[in-house]
Structure formats: C-alpha cells, structure tokens
Amino acid sequence: GENVEQHPSTxxxxxxxxxxxxxxxSDSASNYFPWYKQELGKRPQLIIDIRSNVGExxxxxxxxxxxxxxxxxxxxxxxxxxxxxxxxxxxxxxxGTGTASKLTFGTGTRLQVTL
Amino acid sequence: xxxxxxSPRYKVAKRGQDVALRCDPISGHVSLFWxxxxxxxxxxxxxxxxxxxxxDKSGLPSDRFFAERPEGSVSTLKxxxxxxxxxxxxxxxxxxxxxxxxxxxxxxxxxRLTVL
Numbered sequence: 564g565e566n567v568e569q570h571p572s573t574x575x576x577x578x579x580x581x582x583x584x585x586x587x588x589s590d591s592a593s594n595y596f597p598w599y600k601q602e603l604g605k606r607p608q609l610i611i612d613i614r615s616n617v618g619e620x621x622x623x624x625x626x627x628x629x630x631x632x633x634x635x636x637x638x639x640x641x642x643x644x645x646x647x648x649x650x651x652x653x654x655x656x657x658x659g660t661g662t663a664s665k666l667t668f669g670t671g672t673r674l675q676v677t678l
Numbered sequence: 679x680x681x682x683x684x685s686p687r688y689k690v691a692k693r694g695q696d697v698a699l700r701c702d703p704i705s706g707h708v709s710l711f712w713x714x715x716x717x718x719x720x721x722x723x724x725x726x727x728x729x730x731x732x733x734d735k736s737g738l739p740s741d742r743f744f745a746e747r748p749e750g751s752v753s754t755l756k757x758x759x760x761x762x763x764x765x766x767x768x769x770x771x772x773x774x775x776x777x778x779x780x781x782x783x784x785x786x787x788x789x790r791l792t793v794l
Contacts, residue, residue, distance in 0.1 A: 597783070605787065606769070606786055609783070652721075657781075664726075664781035665711065665723045665777075666713075666721070666723065668721050
C-alpha cells in the first residue's frame with residue numbers, strides 16, 4: 564500500500580518568514596495530493612490540493628509543488644502569520660487497487676509562527 | 679451549507695462497553711470515509727462507503743469494529759467490547775464523488791473516544 568513520509572515534524576519560523584514542508588510517497592499510481600491544516604482539537608481543513616497532471620498550484624500565500632518522478636510534493640507558505648500556527652498534514656490517494664480515493668496521511672508537521 | 683457533523687463529540691467508555699459513533703455527511707455526498715487519529719498522528723483509514731455500499735473495510739483493526747450506512751446518508755461506527763487501545767479521535771469525511779481519482783474530502787470535527 565501507499566506510504567507517505569513527512570518532514571520536518573516541527574517547524575518554528577518568525578512572522579513574515581516562509582515555511583516549507585516536504586512529503587514523499589511510495590505508490591507511483593497516486594494522483595491526488597491534498598494538504599490539511601488542523602488546529603488543536605479541531606477538524607482537519609483542506610487548504611490546498613494538487614493533481615498529478617500539474618506541477619505547481621498557488622492560492623494566495625500558499626503553494627504546492629509536485630515532482631512525480633521523484634515522488635515528492637511540498638507545501639510552501641509565504642509571509643507567515645501567527646494564525647498559520649497549526650499541525651499540517653500531507654496526504655496521497657488514487658494509487659493502486661481497491662478504494663482509490665482513500666487518503667494516506669503523513670505524520671504531520673507542527674508549525675509555530677513566532678512574533 | 680452545513681458541513682460534516684459528528685456526535686457525540688466526546689465519549690468516555692469503560693473497557694468492555696460497546697459504543698456507537700454517528701456521522702452526518704454533507705447532504706448529497708456520495709462517498710463517506712471513517713478514519714482513526716491517534717494522539718500526535720495523522721488520520722488512518724478505517725472504511726469507505728459509496729452510498730449505502732461498504733466498498734472497503736480493509737482498515738478496520740478487528741472484528742470488534744463495524745460500520746454501516748443503511749440509507750446512504752448517515753453512518754454509524756460501532757465498536758464492541760472497547761479496549762484501551764481504541765482510545766483515539768474518530769473522524770468522518772465525505773466527498774461529493776464516488777471513489778476513484780481526485781476526491782476532495784471534507785472532515786467532521788471528530789469524536790474523541792477515551793476508554794478507561
């Protein structure tokens with residue numbers, strides 16, 4: 564089955580700096596890569612996603628890049644703000660047989676934006 | 679419109695008790711997923727429904743776990759004879775499209791289960 568690894572596990576940046584979170588996946592058939600933000604005690608919220616037919620997608624301060632050859636994808640947050648502080652999860656789906664759209668998640672990155 | 683809702687939000691059970699967790703997906707969503715999230719970990723897949731059909735239950739940890747979605751909307755996850763290792767947050771997610779390919783999933787707030 565799919566295996567998703569995520570780094571770093573914790574990330575501390577100063578307000579206004581950029582943050583980058585990286586993930587790798589194992590199943591070359593995976594074709595959908597969402598990113599979720601989860602604040603303490605809250606539901607995971609979809610913040611951006613990318614499909615395998617594109618290499619980059621941007622939405623205001625958030626961007627995601629995908630390298631299918633290397634099976635890497637990354638989340639980039641620019642001009643970080645204190646409200647960006649949360650745990651971020653990457654995920655992958657669509658590969659292999661069976662339920663193609665079940666999500667396999669990384670282990671999460673705790674981002675702390677300091678003033 | 680209303681998002682995915684789950685109830686109860688918190689559940690404390692004594693070891694050996696049965697529990698039932700409810701998920702109300704977004705109206706009209708075809709796909710419904712259950713995930714288990716242990717403390718400090720990412721969610722892990724448990725089971726998937728397309729309408730009322732349970733198409734994948736490969737993630738259910740044991741035969742003590744049972745899920746249903748009899749009318750293709752509300753779903754219930756039942757855990758029999760709960761054990762301490764069942765303590766986790768149980769998340770439900772729904773998606774407007776059937777499984778296969780791109781499938782945005784929208785999560786509920788979860789039920790935090792604590793087994794004493």
